[in-house]
Amino acid sequence: DAGVIQSPRHEVTEMGQEVTLRCKPISGHDYLFWYRQTMMRGLELLIYFNNNVPIDDSGMPEDRFSAKMPNASFSTLKIQPSEPRDSAVYFCASSFTGPNTEAFFGQGTRLTVV
Amino acid sequence: DQQVKQNSPSLSVQEGRISILNCDYTNSMFDYFLWYKKYPAEGPTFLISISSIKDKNEDGRFTVFLNKSAKHLSLHIVPSQPGDSAVYFCAARVNQGAQKLVFGQGTRLTINP
DSSP: OOOOEEEOSEEEEOTTOOEEEEEEOOTTOOEEEEEEEETTTEEEEEEEEETTEEEEOTTOOSTTEEEEEEETTEEEEEESSOOGGGOEEEEEEEEOOSTTOOOEEOOOEEEEEO | OOSEEOOOSEEEEETTSOEEEEEEEOOTTOOEEEEEEEOTTSOOEEEEEEETTOSEEEETTEEEEEETTTTEEEEEESSOOGGGOEEEEEEEESOTTTOOEEEOOOEEEEEEO
């Protein structure tokens, strides 16, 4: 298995532009998570899905952020409009239901908003 | 509200010595704890875990200790090797049904030759 695949790896955009981050989870995993890494808060959970349904989006910072999972093999995180403070590394992770299972992470998307 | 805290942003250890990374948590409902390791420009990778019903789990050079009464978790690496230099994240799961992991801020470990 190729693991969790994220694209793009790097994104540089101007303030006010729409940004879309993409994720393909590991096949067979029924949970998908979006995290944001910052120096102050480490890995923050933004939103997660179970069987393509959003379960908890309490970590989404503002209405400018939205996430979708149209099918079991694809998810997007969109920021519209983007702001410089959104600059961070965004990770997607997936896991499967089980008593003691870990989440597998993608390589992340480094977003820079100028 | 930071439910999982790693109070040491960085740690420097001599090669061959023991590295001890610490983590504190506030939510008594956490039932499963994990450590992840992260190299630059890569995603975090799973290292070792422990269930709340245990107090120790060992895997080679890595041992995780859980003190539930103190709400404290630690990762011991012995002996430390240069390849262990990375950022280490502590994580906790609220309950089995949710599968939601809450992470700490991370500790940057540097192993000096």
